[in-house]
Amino acid sequence: MNFMITFLYLAIAIVLVIKGLYNLLNVEKLANQMKQKREKKKDLKEISFDRLKLKAGINSLILLFVGVFIFISLRLDIGVRDIPDLVLQKGPDVSVQAYEDTIRTFLDENQLPGLVVGIVDGSDRYLFTYGYGDYSNYEVVNEKTLFEVGSITKTFTGILLADAVENGIVSIDDTVDMYLDTTKMGNNPVFKNITMKHLTTHTSGLPRLPQSFGFMFNAWLSGMTGGNPYKIVTKEKMYEYMEEAILVNPTGENWVYSNYGVGVLGMCLTEIHQRTYDELLQKTIAKPLGMTNTSVSFHQDKITSYADGFRSYKRLGNIAIGMKNAPWILEEGIVAAGGIRSTGEDMLLFLEALINESLPSITASKEPLFQVDEYRQIGMNWIIDDIEEIDESIIWHNGQTGGFNSYIGFYENKEAGIFVVANSTNSIQRLADDLMLLLINREVQ
Template sequence: MKKSLQLLLFLSIIANTAMAQLPSKEIKAMIKTAVDSKRSKSIIIGIIDSNGRRIFSEGIISDNDPRLPDSNTIYEIGSITKVFTSLILADMSLKQQLSLQDPISKFLPKSVKTPNTKGKEISLLDLSIHTSTFPRFPYNVDPKNLDDPYGDYTAKRLFEYVSAYQPDIEIGSSWRYSNTAYGLLGYILTTASKAKNYEELIKEQICKPLGMQSTIITLTPSLLKNTAIGHSEYGKPAPPLNLSSIDGAGAFRSNMKDMLTFAAANLGLIQSNFLPAMQLTHAKHIKKESNGPDYATMGWTLWEKDGRNLIFKDGGTPGFRTFIGIDAKNKFGVVVLSSSNNGVTDIGKHILEPTSPINTYRYSWALLDTLRETVKSKGTDTAIQLYKALKATNAPYSFDENQLNNLGQELRRSKQINDAIKIFELNQAEYPNTTLVYESLGEIYKRYQKDKKKALAYFEKAAQLEPFNLHWNFIVNKLKEN
């Protein structure tokens, strides 16, 4: 009997430890390590429970603004936007303004041909839980500004994509993450609710009732004064995200103050008419990966951990990574906002569930930094010679196509087109079986050199290497037509 009691006590201690909140000192050390290791320029973490809020921040808003971010600092939240989109869908379904099983054709112009498999059409729920079969992004993209790939992506272009799309798997049968689906869902909900636009729909229906005054797409001058600058994986400023007609996939910006309010509402820590709809978005639907612990819900991921159901959503844009997670049973929520395109999901999950490990981050861009400085001080030809020498001597750098491609893109942005071409051509010679090198060369010849023949050859090579990617055929056909 005594041994049994000791065993029960031991198991109880383990269970309580697993669900214990991390001490503030450990969280502070965690985000300091993340900033010091160049994982991010700035990270701000918020925790909410029945005792109130705790907020921790580290880093700077930007190299030109060394202020510490605070609870009012604006960050792009990326795909956390999807949670807002699905919340509108859930709320409208509970109000019987639409049905989750409604086919998308019910809300689209009659000119749009909607996909189906075995007589089944894509439903609103399919869009919400990623079973529509749509891919991550639409392939018919050819922006005026290469650094703003969806800034001019119109609803007309989206409709053309939907009409031409042919599902390669059965609708509703399996999970496939899709920004395309959520862009379309955002359009449908905006139209069905007769809102002015998607941003106004979310602001009026969610943000205003919850008092989330700084959750927006369009930055005002006052909010811009305390907006973090996004950064690439290697610490260079990244352009702001624009998604145009697919805003519902990830266009919103917010701050820690508002995101903790949203987490509190999902936990029922504050009164909200949205609670039934929020709980509907938390419900399990379909397994994401066959051998993984995660299930898709309406906008969120349900993470089953040691008999507990934890809900989270992470987001990413070219300059930001974010996380929101809640433990409904223990009334505990976590928000992580970061101003670099290096993941922070592991940090958020570790705070939510301390037995979940943190990934060791190692900065891997020293080669890019070295080559960039050499280009500045001695020129591109010398940098190419240095690259070859370093690789020949097995220098302790990470050698891959992204190092050279990012250097070439930096040169392109600074209008050093001939130097960019040299770097891209070196990348082609080093990594001839990677579509990235042919895309970069194709784009620079198409946009800057106005050499259609060379551009076409590079895109055709990309299509040859990756025949299942319809984007290459789309660009090839456009080049042939013009």
């Protein structure tokens, strides 16, 4: 959210609260004013003075309630904090300056509460951290701070699908109705033709999000109050959405990004394996790669390790002002589309595994399955862009939740890639692009 809009909302909230309180303390005066207005209009309907006082009191309470509601929904965090510095947590001091300069330049021009950057450059591994994670306790970001990675979760889901295909458990051309209870989705015929391939390449024809009024209203309310729009999307609720599902495009023809579709894919995978999404994640990816702090679960015992997410953030010298967002804890119906939390330390392991193809399923997940246009293809939730100028392809995905922004990307034929995650919805895409360009330029040199 734009910071000027934050100030506007705050100003409106303050005005409403002050006006509501003032009116409550002057109910009799307001009732008299209402009486005089009625007399001027020659309103013949007789209303007692007591009723006018009651009406004035109710109106005052409504103003007060709306003002307090707006103020609470802002989730403001205001405090005095030292200006943070960029810290190299891991990596050789030699040749690090170019990366530091690129990150610092971005931070000088873009205010963020916290940031983690991981880089693989040939045999070198770098991990940078910046800012504050747990703002309430003044905890600085380190290699073990937990961030929401948002839609980067989809790349994990793609690897889970690739693993199931590699092991002969599922075929990429199997349809949804082979694995999910069709009676629970009202025998909706659209799912008889949608395959695993369609879901993982965003060509199912399903809309970006469920179009149910209940979901859309909750999403709107969450956007207004910094809440979690997906908290209601259990498996049971997703079945209800699937019963009402209407395609926005013919299946298999167009690439239309769909959280909805990847949520359904995750449900299929958990039904096939009879495990939760987190159990699949741990068994197939996290444990084999040594990613000990990557999960979709929200552990209270690690609460101080979680970074606070911000919808809006501004520094005025040592004064930091931000609008927090509630954690996005996703239920089984949609968790496969964006529910993972991870650390800089773990994401560097993941990036390295992607580049080195440490698991057979990683290799399979990166294979193109759908051609979007001359320069873009889609793998199992991976976006593959051909960059003509450098005769290379970048395999990537980004993500965003209510309070976080993320990116992971690497070159197809070079041992080079990055990930970036910030605990703010301020875009980090330019930093990602600059770092990827720096990597390829260093390779050329």
